[in-house]
Amino acid sequence: MISRWTTAVLDTDQPGGWAVARSPEGFLFDDNGALFPREWLKRQDLSVLTEHGIGHLDGEPVYLLELRSASDVPGCGWKGLRAFMLEGDHTLYKVLGYAAQIGTWAREHRFCGNCGQAMTQVPGERAMYCQPCDLRSYPRISPSMIVLVTRGDEILLARSPRFVTGVYSTLAGFAEPGESAEDCLIREVREEVRIEVKNIQYLGSQCWPFPHSMMLGFHAEYAGGEIVCQEDEIEDAQWFNVHALPPLPASRSIARYLIDVYVARRLGHAEPVLPG
Numbered sequence: 001m002i003s004r005w006t007t008a009v010l011d012t013d014q015p016g017g018w019a020v021a022r023s024p025e026g027f028l029f030d031d032n033g034a035l036f037p038r039e040w041l042k043r044q045d046l047s048v049l050t051e052h053g054i055g056h057l058d059g060e061p062v063y064l065l066e067l068r069s070a071s072d073v074p075g076c077g078w079k080g081l082r083a084f085m086l087e088g089d090h091t092l093y094k095v096l097g098y099a100a101q102i103g104t105w106a107r108e109h110r111f112c113g114n115c116g117q118a119m120t121q122v123p124g125e126r127a128m129y130c131q132p133c134d135l136r137s138y139p140r141i142s143p144s145m146i147v148l149v150t151r152g153d154e155i156l157l158a159r160s161p162r163f164v165t166g167v168y169s170t171l172a173g174f175a176e177p178g179e180s181a182e183d184c185l186i187r188e189v190r191e192e193v194r195i196e197v198k199n200i201q202y203l204g205s206q207c208w209p210f211p212h213s214m215m216l217g218f219h220a221e222y223a224g225g226e227i228v229c230q231e232d233e234i235e236d237a238q239w240f241n242v243h244a245l246p247p248l249p250a251s252r253s254i255a256r257y258l259i260d261v262y263v264a265r266r267l268g269h270a271e272p273v274l275p276g
């Protein structure tokens with residue numbers, strides 16, 4: 001299948017194309033979605049921090065206007081990335097997810113972390129540049145492990161205090177310097193629920209632009225220990241039978257995919273496909 005959306009570094013001096021506008025309150029949207037004719041958008045009263053050429057949608061160039069703050073645009077509103085993820089249009093979510101990561105990075109790399117001088121966009125490359133230091137900063141991606149731990153017909157799910165009421169999910173955590181993916185997974189499961197795992201198997205990955213995680217998804221089997229929840233991080237964790245599962249994470253998430261794959265295998269059903 002040909003992808004409708006491809007990323008690219010486009011020259012912002014070129015006119016035309018589509019644009020999305022992103023403020024701390026989310027993306028600008030109207031009844032037609034979140035893509036606007038770029039020249040029209042630039043005529044609105046927006047407080048633009050930076051502009052980036054981010055890719056092509058159905059062959060048309062797409063730009064991002066990263067704004068200092070949200071402002072009133074007649075007939076439009078502002079909506080967070082999560083809401084776009086939960087709605088139907090997966091391609092639009094991919095465009096906005098990428099835009100959000102570029103916007104966050106550009107906003108947080110306006111000044112050199114080494115000398116404090118203003119950085120500039122490198123033409124033709126997704127990089128910010130400090131001339132005095134000859135330092136380039138690239139978009140930040142944070143590798144995170146996510147794992148479904150199982151014990152026969154039972155799966156280990158946990159609740160963070162940040163989750164929607166009642167929802168249980170797989171365990172996850174960020175890689176630390178010096179760790180392999182497997183080291184991280186073993187440490188996270190140990191820290192969060194004090195369980196030991198074996199037979200770690202990689203299943204797939206997913207970009208998680210909240211704000212810049214790269215989720216690496218695994219299955220692991222229970223090897224020992226009793227559940228002890230990590231204070232503050234884990235509100236509750238339990239073994240759930242595959243026939244009696246609690247409310248689960250959004251169907252587009254890799255957490256849900258890991259659960260659905262295991263349940264499908266256990267019950268002899270067709271396996272789901274991981275959304276990109």
Ligand SMILES: NC(=O)C1=CN([C@@H]2O[C@H](COP(=O)(O)OP(=O)(O)OC[C@H]3O[C@@H](n4cnc5c(N)ncnc54)[C@H](O)[C@@H]3O)[C@@H](O)[C@H]2O)C=CC1
Nearest residue numbers: 142144169172173174175208210211213215253254255256
């Ligand atoms: N797509 C999915 O299905 C799911 C995605 N996630 C994502 O996985 C990521 C990790 O999950 P958590 O349980 O929150 O992580 P975690 O278990 O490592 O704990 C979060 C803590 O890690 C530290 N931290 C924050 N950002 C970091 C970074 N970039 N690098 C290293 N440490 C950092 C902070 O102290 C924070 O309180 C998050 O982005 C979360 O949104 C989590 C569950 C499901």
Ligand SMILES: [Mg+2]
Nearest residue numbers: 171172173192
């Ligand atoms: Mg965690």
Ligand SMILES: [Zn+2]
Nearest residue numbers: 112115130133
């Ligand atoms: Zn510098």
